[in-house]
Amino acid sequence: xxxxxxxxxxxxxxxxxxxxxxxxxxxxxxxxxxxxxxxxxxxxxxxxxxxxxxxxxxxxxxxxxxxxxxxxxxxxxxxxxxxxxxxxxxxxxxxxxxxxxxxxxxxxxxxxxxxxxxxxxxxxxxxxxxxxxxxxxxxxxxxxxxxxxxxxxxxxxxxxxxxxxxxxxxxxxxxxxxxxxxxxxxxxxxxxxxxxxxxxxxxxxxxxxxxxxxxxxxxxxxxxxxxxxxxxxxxxxxxxxxxxxxxxxxxxxxxxxxxxxxxxxxxxxxxxxxxxxxxxxxxxxxxxxxxxxxxxxxxxxxxxxxxxxxxxxxxxxxxxxxxxxxxxxxxxxxxxxxxxxxxxxxxxx
Ligand SMILES: Nc1ncnc2c1ncn2[C@@H]1O[C@H](COP(=O)(O)OP(=O)(O)OP(=O)(O)O)[C@@H](O)[C@H]1O
Ligand SMILES: [Mg+2]
Numbered sequence: 001x002x003x004x005x006x007x008x009x010x011x012x013x014x015x016x017x018x019x020x021x022x023x024x025x026x027x028x029x030x031x032x033x034x035x036x037x038x039x040x041x042x043x044x045x046x047x048x049x050x051x052x053x054x055x056x057x058x059x060x061x062x063x064x065x066x067x068x069x070x071x072x073x074x075x076x077x078x079x080x081x082x083x084x085x086x087x088x089x090x091x092x093x094x095x096x097x098x099x100x101x102x103x104x105x106x107x108x109x110x111x112x113x114x115x116x117x118x119x120x121x122x123x124x125x126x127x128x129x130x131x132x133x134x135x136x137x138x139x140x141x142x143x144x145x146x147x148x149x150x151x152x153x154x155x156x157x158x159x160x161x162x163x164x165x166x167x168x169x170x171x172x173x174x175x176x177x178x179x180x181x182x183x184x185x186x187x188x189x190x191x192x193x194x195x196x197x198x199x200x201x202x203x204x205x206x207x208x209x210x211x212x213x214x215x216x217x218x219x220x221x222x223x224x225x226x227x228x229x230x231x232x233x234x235x236x237x238x239x240x241x242x243x244x245x246x247x248x249x250x251x252x253x254x255x256x257x258x259x260x261x262x263x264x265x266x267x268x269x270x271x272x273x274x275x276x277x278x279x280x281x282x283x284x285x286x287x288x289x290x291x292x293x294x295x296x297x298x299x300x301x302x303x304x305x306x307x308x309x310x311x312x313x314x315x316x317x318x319x320x321x322x323x324x325x326x327x328x329x330x331x332x333x334x335x336x337x338x339x340x341x342x343x344x345x346x347x348x349x
Contacts, residue, residue: 004236004244022047022174022206023068027077030063030230037063039230040077045208045223050200052221053210054318060230061210062102065178068208069099082174098167102178102210106162108152112143115151115162116169123170137165140202141195157188161195168203175199177209181216189213193220214318226322233325242316245324246273249290250314253297255281256307269296276323281309286320 023045030038038060045051053061066072068079070090079086082096106115113134120130138144141161146154154162160180167175180196181189193216199205211217217224218238226233226241234241242248255262258281266275271289278284287293290313301308323329 004234004240020047021045021080022049022082023051023208024080025064025068025077026079028064028067028074028079029076030060030067030072031075037230038067038075041225041227041230041232042077043225043232043235045206047206048200048204049222050196050207050209050220052217052224053208053227054212054214054217054221054224054322055210055227056212058229059212059227061212061227062178063230064227065099065176065208065210069097069176070094071099096173098170098172098175100163100167100175100177100180102182104159104163106151106159106166109150111148111150112138112154112162113147116166119166120169125170133169133171137168140168140199141165155188157184157191160184160188160192164192164195164199168199171203173204173206175205175207177207179210179212181211181213189216196220214322218318224318226318226325228322228326228328234321238318241318241321245286245316245320247271247286247288248316249287249293250316250320251285251287251290251293251297252278252310252312252314253283253285254309254311255283255301256309257281265300266297269293269300274324284320286316 021044025044026042027040028038028042029036029040041064053064055061063072067074068081068086070086070093074087081093084092084096086093107118110118116134116137117130120133125133135144138147141164143158143161143165146158151159151162164177164180167177181192184192196207197220200207209221221238223235223237224241225235234244236244262281262283263275263277266272266283266285269285269287271287271293272285273288274286276284285293285297294311294313297311298308319329
């Protein structure tokens, strides 16, 4: 029995007890005019957790963050952050949180230090603590030696790190990050993941981040809520989510010739639990035994005198989880090991 929670099994309006959770969101709704961007979402974030909201563009991730961080009124339902209701006690919430918005907002014409100082003042960090806090956050994001540099001279990755430092300058307990690595190259992205993981441990932070990168959610988050069209589709640890999808391997196959028969033939193979049609002649085959299915597939093609253009085996990904729960793909990057088949009768190399 999977621990993954689906939206339709969520409880109704039972009041949450604030104490055990850093964040508790109950049936939260956001309407922009007649359009419902968030349609009654419920989840809790435990103390010390890195919690991810994973979803495609327009899913409602930023809207959720804006409501939880008091930047936008809640239409219905409620959100408790550090035990405080965002609608009734916005100032108490603001004192406990750090927020990194989706767009970069540090002032390009100021130095790194000046950007941090403005925020320290804005958040009323006492004068005697400001310098110490600024030095500590600069060190934490590895920007100490750039302290006097103008922000416009920083690379994209460094600027993201400055924004992270800025969000931490007043020592928040709960840190909200909206797409912290969007636009970064893969190396800078991994550096930010490591930094966030370190910050979580050294500063005892709870983090809620949004992302549309599956790998980011997979590697960084303790638990993930998959959001689509304003609803919560599934929630669990990365492992729980993947285990909730029938089949533990995915075989991706491309036949040289498209035929209406492929789907049914693939479904008939032993251990196959699901076959998804991708594009002409391309199928994703979910199976509980990747190697067995691969062998059978190659034998089948050979027997029929058909050629395979490519064949790959991979573990179930969060993309498969997304497809399983929504029927659509979230894939933004191809992260898989493709191996070419050796030449053999009936099979293309
Ligand atoms: N101020 C607004 N007025 C009207 N509609 C809005 C407003 N802000 C967002 N929306 C709509 O609400 C939906 C959710 O938007 P939101 O920005 O929360 O999505 P997101 O998951 O953060 O997407 P992205 O990955 O593109 O950042 C979208 O359809 C968007 O067009
Ligand atoms: Mg967004």
